[in-house]
Amino acid sequence: MAQFLNSADSGFEEAFRALLAAKREDSPDVDAVVAEIIADVRARGDRAVLELTAKFDRLELDADGLRFTAAEIDSYCAQVSAEDRVALELAADRIRAYHARQMPDDESWTDAAGARLGWRWTPVSAAGLYVPGGIATYPSSVLMNAVPAKVAGVDRLAMVVPTPDGAVNPLVLLAARIAGVDEIYRIGGAQAVAALAYGTETIAPVDKITGPGNAFVAAAKRRVFGKVGIDMIAGPSEILVIADRDNDPDWIALDLLSQAEHDESAQSILITDDAAFGQAVAQAVEARLQTLERRAVAGASWRDFGAVITVRTMDEAVALSDRIAPEHLELCVAEADALAERITHAGAIFIGAWTPEAIGDYVGGPNHVLPTARSARFSSGLSVMDFLKRTTLSRMSPEALAQIGPAAERLAISESLEAHGLSVRARLDRLNKD
Amino acid sequence: MAQFLNSADSGFEEAFRALLAAKREDSPDVDAVVAEIIADVRARGDRAVLELTAKFDRLELDADGLRFTAAEIDSYCAQVSAEDRVALELAADRIRAYHARQMPDDESWTDAAGARLGWRWTPVSAAGLYVPGGIATYPSSVLMNAVPAKVAGVDRLAMVVPTPDGAVNPLVLLAARIAGVDEIYRIGGAQAVAALAYGTETIAPVDKITGPGNAFVAAAKRRVFGKVGIDMIAGPSEILVIADRDNDPDWIALDLLSQAEHDESAQSILITDDAAFGQAVAQAVEARLQTLERRAVAGASWRDFGAVITVRTMDEAVALSDRIAPEHLELCVAEADALAERITHAGAIFIGAWTPEAIGDYVGGPNHVLPTARSARFSSGLSVMDFLKRTTLSRMSPEALAQIGPAAERLAISESLEAHGLSVRARLDRLNKD
Incomplete structure (x- = not known):
C-alpha cells in the first residue's frame, strides 16, 4: 500500500520532502x-x-x-x-x-548596422x-x-x-x-x-x-x-495524476499502475482535493493488483514509492506538481486546460480523463522519451532537436564593421587579447585609408 | 612554425588524420x-x-x-x-x-483524429x-x-x-x-x-x-x-580559415593568431587553394609573433597545433572543413555565401573578409560559446534553448480515443504491459456502453 499524505497535516512538508528525496535507483558501479x-x-x-x-x-x-x-x-x-x-x-x-x-x-536578416546575421540547422x-x-x-x-x-x-x-x-x-x-x-x-x-x-x-x-x-x-x-x-540518461519512470472526485477511481488506478508495472523503482503519485476519492483510488489499485500480470513489479513500486496526497485546493496541487517536476503529468480535473497552463515543470502533460498516459507511450504523437528524476526543471523530452545542430552565421559589410568594430577592439583590449583587437583594427585602418 | 600539408601529396590523408586526432588537451585527473x-x-x-x-x-x-x-x-x-x-x-x-x-x-493544433496536440516552452x-x-x-x-x-x-x-x-x-x-x-x-x-x-x-x-x-x-x-x-564542457578554442589568394595575408594571420593567443592548446588552421598565399600568411604570422603581447602563448599554439593546408579546389576545402567540424569557420573567398551554404558541420561561420572572428567574440550578436573538439558534428553553441525546456501536451477527445486507442492497446499487449492496455480499454468500454 502506498503512503497517504495530507497537505493539512503538520508533518506534511517534511514527509513531502522525504518523498521528493527518496532514492529509487540503485545504480551498480560498473x-x-x-x-x-x-x-x-x-x-x-x-x-x-x-x-x-x-x-x-x-x-x-x-x-x-x-x-x-x-x-x-x-x-x-x-x-x-x-x-x-x-x-x-x-x-x-x-x-x-x-x-x-x-x-x-x-x-537570416540584416540589422540596422548593416550586419547580415542568422543561423542554419x-x-x-x-x-x-x-x-x-x-x-x-x-x-x-x-x-x-x-x-x-x-x-x-x-x-x-x-x-x-x-x-x-x-x-x-x-x-x-x-x-x-x-x-x-x-x-x-x-x-x-x-x-x-x-x-x-x-x-x-x-x-x-x-x-x-x-x-x-x-x-x-x-x-x-x-x-x-x-x-x-x-541523449539523456533516463531514470525509472514516474507519473503524477492530479484528479478531482468526478473521476472513475478504476481509471485513475490503472493509470497509476501503468507506470508502476514498468519497474519496481517506478513512482506513481496521485494528488486529489478529495480524501475519500484518494481512498477509493487506492482500493481500486489493490483490487487490480489481485489479477494484474505484472502484479509483483507493480505492487512493489506502489508499496515502496507510491503516494496519495490530499490537498485543500488545486492551487496547492499545482505548486506540489512543480516541485515534483514529473516526467508524466495527467490532469483529470474539470478545468484541465486551465490547470495545464499553470504548470511550469513537466515532461509531458496529458489533459483530461480521456487521455490516459498510455496513449502517449504509443500513439499520441509526442515522444515518450522524457526527463525523469525531477530533471524536467531543466530538460525536455527527445525531439528532432536532438538530431539537429545549429550553425550561426554572420557577415559584416565594411560599413557594419566601421560601426561596431571599434567596440570589439575596445573589449579585446580590455581582455588583453591584442590579436583580437588587431584583426579588427587592420580592417578599420584599410577603410579609413580608402 | 605551423605544419604545411598539401592535399595533392601522397601522405596527405595520413597527415590530415593525425592533425584531426592530435590530443591538444591535457586534463589533470582532479x-x-x-x-x-x-x-x-x-x-x-x-x-x-x-x-x-x-x-x-x-x-x-x-x-x-x-x-x-x-x-x-x-x-x-x-x-x-x-x-x-x-x-x-x-x-x-x-x-x-x-x-x-x-x-x-x-x-497547438487538432489533428484529423480529433486529438489536440502541441507543446509549450x-x-x-x-x-x-x-x-x-x-x-x-x-x-x-x-x-x-x-x-x-x-x-x-x-x-x-x-x-x-x-x-x-x-x-x-x-x-x-x-x-x-x-x-x-x-x-x-x-x-x-x-x-x-x-x-x-x-x-x-x-x-x-x-x-x-x-x-x-x-x-x-x-x-x-x-x-x-x-x-x-x-552546458557543454568546452575544450580549447579553434579556428579554421578558408581563404583564397585575394586576401591580405596580414588580416588572415591576425585572424589565426586571435585564436592562438587564447591558449597554448588552441588550434588555428588555414586552408587555401594557393600554396604561395599560404606561405605569405605563415610569414605574416611570424612577423606578428615578433611583437604580439601574448606571443609566447600564440607562438606555442601555432607551432604545436597550427597548420596551413593547400588544396586543389574549394570542393576539397569544404570536405576537409566538414571533417574538422570547426568551432569557428571564417570564409574569406570570392563566393563566400555560396561556400557557407555547402558547409554542414561548424559552430559559427564568419562570411567574407570583413568579418574577422573577433567580431563574433564580442559584438556580432551570435553566441561565442561554441562546440569545440569536433563536437559541431552533433551539438550547437549556447542559445536561449539552453535556458528553456519544452513540455509536450496532448488531449484526447472521446472520439479521438475511440479512433487511436485500440492501436495503443494492441501495442501495450505486444509489450506485455497489461495495465497500459487496460487503462485504454477501461475508457473504450465506457464509450461502447454509452
Whole structure:
C-alpha cells in the first residue's frame, strides 16, 4: 500500500520532502568494467565485439553475422501479425506527424548596422540507436527514437539490439523498418555503445547515440560522451495524476499502475482535493493488483514509492506538481486546460480523463522519451532537436564593421587579447585609408 | 612554425588524420578531489565554502561577505571608463537582439483524429553562471551566458566569480549588471559549482549551471550533472580559415593568431587553394609573433597545433572543413555565401573578409560559446534553448480515443504491459456502453 499524505497535516512538508528525496535507483558501479570493454573495442574492433557478444549474449557470430541482412529482416517482419503491423504503422505515422512540426526554421536578416546575421540547422550525419534486448524489448521505443532522427534528416541511422541466445523480437525489427533504420546489428551492452562511438571494421562510427539501456549501457554512454553526442540518461519512470472526485477511481488506478508495472523503482503519485476519492483510488489499485500480470513489479513500486496526497485546493496541487517536476503529468480535473497552463515543470502533460498516459507511450504523437528524476526543471523530452545542430552565421559589410568594430577592439583590449583587437583594427585602418 | 600539408601529396590523408586526432588537451585527473569538495559543501554548506575560499583564493570571508552587495557593485562599476561601458552596452544590445530571435514558439493544433496536440516552452526557474577569475576574466563571457538566460526568461540568475586575494575585475561586474544578473557571489572552483547545485544557507540552489572554468570546475560540472543541467564542457578554442589568394595575408594571420593567443592548446588552421598565399600568411604570422603581447602563448599554439593546408579546389576545402567540424569557420573567398551554404558541420561561420572572428567574440550578436573538439558534428553553441525546456501536451477527445486507442492497446499487449492496455480499454468500454 502506498503512503497517504495530507497537505493539512503538520508533518506534511517534511514527509513531502522525504518523498521528493527518496532514492529509487540503485545504480551498480560498473564503470571500471565498462572502461575496459570500451578500451578493448577501440583496440581490437570486431574481434572484441564478437568475443564479448559470445560471452554476454551466449551468441557465436563472425563479423559477417553482426549485421542483420535484408532477407533476415524480411523473414522476421513476416512473422508479425497484420493487427500488430497496422498498430505500429498508425503509431509511426502519428509520431512522424508530430515531430515534423518540431522542425525549426533557418533565419537570416540584416540589422540596422548593416550586419547580415542568422543561423542554419543541419542534421547529424550519422546516429546510433540502442535498443535493449532480453525481457523488456519495446518496439515503441524504436519508433520514438528512430522516427525523430529520420524526420530531422539523419542520413545514416544504425541500430544495435542484443539478441541473447539468439532471441529476436520481430516487432522490434518491423518497427525499425517502418521508421527507416538503415543498419541493424545484433549486439548490445557497453561493447555496442563503444562500436557505435569509435567504429570497428564492420560498423562505421556515428556522431550521436540515443536510446535506453541497463547500467552498463548508461555508463558506456557517459564515457563516450564528448566523442559523440548522447541523449539523456533516463531514470525509472514516474507519473503524477492530479484528479478531482468526478473521476472513475478504476481509471485513475490503472493509470497509476501503468507506470508502476514498468519497474519496481517506478513512482506513481496521485494528488486529489478529495480524501475519500484518494481512498477509493487506492482500493481500486489493490483490487487490480489481485489479477494484474505484472502484479509483483507493480505492487512493489506502489508499496515502496507510491503516494496519495490530499490537498485543500488545486492551487496547492499545482505548486506540489512543480516541485515534483514529473516526467508524466495527467490532469483529470474539470478545468484541465486551465490547470495545464499553470504548470511550469513537466515532461509531458496529458489533459483530461480521456487521455490516459498510455496513449502517449504509443500513439499520441509526442515522444515518450522524457526527463525523469525531477530533471524536467531543466530538460525536455527527445525531439528532432536532438538530431539537429545549429550553425550561426554572420557577415559584416565594411560599413557594419566601421560601426561596431571599434567596440570589439575596445573589449579585446580590455581582455588583453591584442590579436583580437588587431584583426579588427587592420580592417578599420584599410577603410579609413580608402 | 605551423605544419604545411598539401592535399595533392601522397601522405596527405595520413597527415590530415593525425592533425584531426592530435590530443591538444591535457586534463589533470582532479575528480577525486572534486568529489570530496562537493561532499563537503553538501555536508557543511556555507562553512565549507568559506574554508575552501580561504584556502584556494586566500580570501577570508564570513557568510555575509559571500555575496557582493549592491553598493559594492555600484562602486566597482563606477571604476569602468565611459568608453568601456559604451562598448559593453553595444555588445549586450546586439547579443540581446540576436538571441531574442531564437525564442521558439509554442504550438497547438487538432489533428484529423480529433486529438489536440502541441507543446509549450518554459524557462528554467533559476540558473547559475560560472565566471573564471584570476588572469583570464572575460566580461564578454558574462554577456554571452547571462543575456541568453535573461532573454529566455530565467527568473533568478546567480553568478559566481572567484576573487583570488580579493582581486575584482570591475568590467565583469558591470557586464553582469548590464545583463541583468540577480546575485553575484565571490567564490569559485568546485566549491562554487557545488554551492550552486546543492545550495547552502546563503546560496539557494539553481536548476542549470553554465559557463567556462578550469579542470576543477569542469569536473564539478560533470559530477553535478543530473542534479542540475549543465552546458557543454568546452575544450580549447579553434579556428579554421578558408581563404583564397585575394586576401591580405596580414588580416588572415591576425585572424589565426586571435585564436592562438587564447591558449597554448588552441588550434588555428588555414586552408587555401594557393600554396604561395599560404606561405605569405605563415610569414605574416611570424612577423606578428615578433611583437604580439601574448606571443609566447600564440607562438606555442601555432607551432604545436597550427597548420596551413593547400588544396586543389574549394570542393576539397569544404570536405576537409566538414571533417574538422570547426568551432569557428571564417570564409574569406570570392563566393563566400555560396561556400557557407555547402558547409554542414561548424559552430559559427564568419562570411567574407570583413568579418574577422573577433567580431563574433564580442559584438556580432551570435553566441561565442561554441562546440569545440569536433563536437559541431552533433551539438550547437549556447542559445536561449539552453535556458528553456519544452513540455509536450496532448488531449484526447472521446472520439479521438475511440479512433487511436485500440492501436495503443494492441501495442501495450505486444509489450506485455497489461495495465497500459487496460487503462485504454477501461475508457473504450465506457464509450461502447454509452
